[in-house]
Amino acid sequence: MQITKHFLSVDLVVFGLDKQDDLRILLVKRALQPYKDEWALPGGFVRDGENLEQAARRELMEETGVRDLFLEQLYTFSTLERDPRGQVITVAYYGLVNLKQHPLQAATDAADAQWITLGAWSQLAFDHQKIIDVALQRLNSKLRYQPIGFELLPPKFTLTALQNLYESILGQNLNRRNFRSKILKMGILIQVERQKDVAHRPAFLYRFDRERYKKLTEKGFEFAISVPKDKKNEA
Amino acid sequence: MQITKHFLSVDLVVFGLDKQDDLRILLVKRALQPYKDEWALPGGFVRDGENLEQAARRELMEETGVRDLFLEQLYTFSTLERDPRGQVITVAYYGLVNLKQHPLQAATDAADAQWITLGAWSQLAFDHQKIIDVALQRLNSKLRYQPIGFELLPPKFTLTALQNLYESILGQNLNRRNFRSKILKMGILIQVERQKDVAHRPAFLYRFDRERYKKLTEKGFEFAISVPKDKKNEA
DNA sequence: TCAAAAGTGTTTAGTTTACACCCATGC
């Protein structure tokens, strides 16, 4: 039997939070056919001699300038018709960055790279909308059971910023006092200093204590943010 | 730039429970080089014109005779050295079956297919041990948050069988009364009839009510089996 | 009548939820 080879690409769904704590996704405008001039996820073909994660990081760097970020494999999409050029199997990754600390610089491959607010696009190339849907679902459920939200924040952050992040992504309001006491009781945050120059009582800044978290998980600790059951449809 | 194509395979980690409620994995003895005569996961190269899940089901059928099973994508492995023949990227799937209802019939590709108890092998071909490790982790966490355990049982089962399954896979004993009341309170099991011809008080048989579960999840219900925190190391 | 597994109720501890007021700062 003849063993056939396949076109293999990677695509990246990179999330960031803007100043209004709205979720944005890093998109690029395609410079080439097919789907020329349409918005698409950063990504491209896997080269010989690199593994998938290397390919993903390389493509992201080339097309947007974003590097050194939290990145995890999402899912591998193989629908036959997903690319008009023929069967292209794509391994999707999702990434999380602190938007301010990852400046964009669109390069050769893509004409333009931008952080675009969720839903603020009309149509995307290929099946990229589908990929984003899967990534959003994954982000949603991961956020509740693993401390990955911190990846979207600067190293030092206020509890309010953290709560806003959760509310924005989970799509529902959380009670302030409950959220604060729950997350503080976990013992994975370190209070570092106070805010300065804000026109209200300055908040404490915290940083996520990765080491402590690792130790706690070894002892059976499980990170979890519970969301009230009834109000799944609130803002 | 030259776009290169890649070798793409699928591999399957199919779980079943034996009569002692021990977890087994479906392995095949390789008929061809490399790793000839060693145990390996069922799997093989993806063909033109089929998607990944089709390839997975086809290979499983060809090599073991097992078909019509619960199957989900696990992870895509791309380590450069994972195949001595050169870079082969493999998309792993994991499956769950009721062992008795899925008879084996090894065919052309694999010399032999067998259900082998966890850890009862010494060495596996390629990086298949690694793939199994990832599948086990996934099974563990999925079992707690999604009602996939039923896939390992016959359509009608006793609560004790269900509990044994959980204890076996989670690696820890659960309190019988708490387990029963919790799972019954969910309202996703239908009592159907009683056991017969057993040398003890006959138990009720139940079946999993998929429709009801679907409806409940739409209303915000979340399946969860909690495990006592302290005793993570019990049998 | 014995062995073997099925079945069941209640109390306690812990967690989650809901709720309202005062505090510190810049302008």
Place this chain on the structure above:
DNA sequence: GCATGGGTGTAAACTAAACACTTTTGA
């Protein structure tokens, strides 16, 4: 002094955990 967001305690409701004895059947 006012607007803005920061910070806190407690009671009620719910859920999880721990626990031992009786029932039903076949052999």
